[in-house]
Amino acid sequence: MDRLSGLDASFLYLETPSQLMHVCGVIVLDPSTMPEPYTFDRLQAAIDERVHDVPEFTRKIRAVPLGLDHPVWVWDQNFDIERHVHRLAVPSPGGYRELMDLCAHLASLPLDRSRPLWEMWVIEGYRTEEGDERVVVFAKMHHATVDGVSGANLLSHLCSIEPEAPPLVPDPSLRHPRDPGKGELLGRAVAGTATRPLALAKMLKPSAELVTKTIGRARQGTAMAAPFSAPRTSFNGTITGHRSIAIVDLPLGDIREVKQATGATVNDVVLTVAGGALRAYLEERDELPETSLLATVPVSVRDSSKRSSGANKISALFTKLGTDVEDPVERLAMLAERNRHAKEHHNAISADALQDWAEFAAPRTFGLAVRTYANLRLAEKHPVVHNLVISNVPGPPIPLYFVGARIDVLCPLGPVFHGAGLNITVMSNDGKVHVGVIACRESMPDTDALARHFPAELERLKDAVAGR
The missing domain is CATH 3.30.559.30 (Nonribosomal peptide synthetase, condensation domain)
Structure with a gap:
């Protein structure tokens, strides 16, 4: 059982329908560098292969009874990549303005707290000003899960410095957080409250x-x-x-x-x-x-x-x-x-x-x-x-490849606040x-x-x- 730190949990408490606490990223990909021709199914399967053993991608939050303490992370035993990686097409004519409008709409949607707090929208049909066709991944992850540095580190499970690099082998010391009983949650919460x-x-x-x-x-x-x-x-x-x-x-x-x-x-x-x-x-x-x-x-x-x-x-x-x-x-x-x-x-x-x-x-x-x-x-x-x-956020000085596709743009977006x-x-x-x-x-x-x-x-x- 992994208890959220107070700072991680604060990003959950700060969230309202208007003040959304996820961080986003616009990742523009050149699919021509992929070892196999791009298809959405291949990309989705490759993402699944790289994240299904990584706790940050497969854990979800569970509240403590009576709200006596910060929530805990538990393993989502029903994790399904199809609930996290979705497919869209940019509206015609498929240029920059249409892409930004679509990304803005996706950024306005809250994450589902009953599942691991991330999702990716694979957007097809985007054309650059030069007329080149690109695939865009719009990624969202809750701030309770990442900050700038840890978010960049998580990208390492999806990115590499070579198109055909194999997926990272997960650290065996990182185990999926277990799901505790209500009695254990309540006991820990009472003990923690007493020492505050x-x-x-x-x-x-x-x-x-x-x-x-x-x-x-x-x-x-x-x-x-x-x-x-x-x-x-x-x-x-x-x-x-x-x-x-x-x-x-x-x-x-x-x-x-x-x-x-x-x-x-x-x-x-x-x-x-x-x-x-x-x-x-x-x-x-x-x-x-x-x-x-x-x-x-x-x-x-x-x-x-x-x-x-x-x-x-x-x-x-x-x-x-x-x-x-x-x-x-x-x-x-x-x-x-x-x-x-x-x-x-x-x-x-x-x-x-x-x-x-x-x-x-x-x-x-x-x-x-x-x-x-x-x-x-x-x-x-x-x-x-x-x-x-x-x-x-400092990034790598060399080209990166997202599941084999060269990254042309890697642009993070943070949350906005009242005031x-x-x-x-x-x-x-x-x-x-x-x-x-x-x-x-x-x-x-x-x-x-x-x-x-x-x-x-x-x-x-x-x-x-x-x-x-």
Whole structure:
């Protein structure tokens, strides 16, 4: 029996029909590299062969009686690949716009909690701008199961660096979680509840010390940006369950060129380009705030975490994107300095702080609070916590093959939240940086209007750096 960590379970409690907590991926495949000619049946069977012994793909959640503790993972003894890998065709004429509309619709559908929390939609009939026919896999997996790094690791069961590579042999130490009886679940829950006051007491002192140190950093001007200090925009309010999606590619070589010329990091350059794209998008709509937009940037703590269990090993930092700065080089310099302070501040916080506090998220209370927050539209009545989430997921520098088909695009998409109805996720792969933009459709109906600014802003930054 595997109990969900508090952080993993929190993503279940945060979910409502409008605030969906799955992560998605748009994977564009060239089927011509497959060892055998593509058919849906072959692809589905190959996926089944690669996942049926992997616990993350074959486990489902089971609630604890009376909601006394976080749910547990149990093996789905009725696992059936046909319930998880589906077939669709992109509507005519089968171009980019039709593909994005279809993916947005699929992203708007919740996962079935009675089954393992993932699914893939194999989309046929897509044609690129060059007229090449491609197969697209739109993948969904609940955030309770993966974070950015663990999600990329799970892809290794489906991807390889050679078209004809055999499937990975599952780790024999990874067993399917057993299904416990109600008595055992209840007993464990009662025992865990009894020890929580002691755990809370242990956390109070270091948390108080952290607050004191943060105040000191703020006085010195070396603290990360503070939440609740973001300006309000059209995508900062109560969201619906409808989504809009756009994807775009950037040349990784250009980003590295700017990095080498300025001494900044790749992440600094990516955030600078994102800030410029958001500035241009808001200017076009006469919505540009006088103060900078504030982004939440998830940070993996997998290497420093002391916890051995849990799928999500993440923390987060806040950073201002310099949308109030017109000059891209000045914005990059400002972001590089702010990010350095934010990282130093973040490193002073325990890697497990977020996971430790999440253990106290009560299933019933937490879920009720989220629904009440949405129903009362409280996101529109208090200061904006943050404007959006931006994630940067490192990927392989070499070509990848998904069950033998070469990956042309590997673009992840994160969840959006009440109060922050926009998520931008970037992932590098084989010399390109894939940018995925997902938003609440009512808040940002045309995500392409934002995505199209990314290549232009990178070119603008590159030219400005070269001219100095």
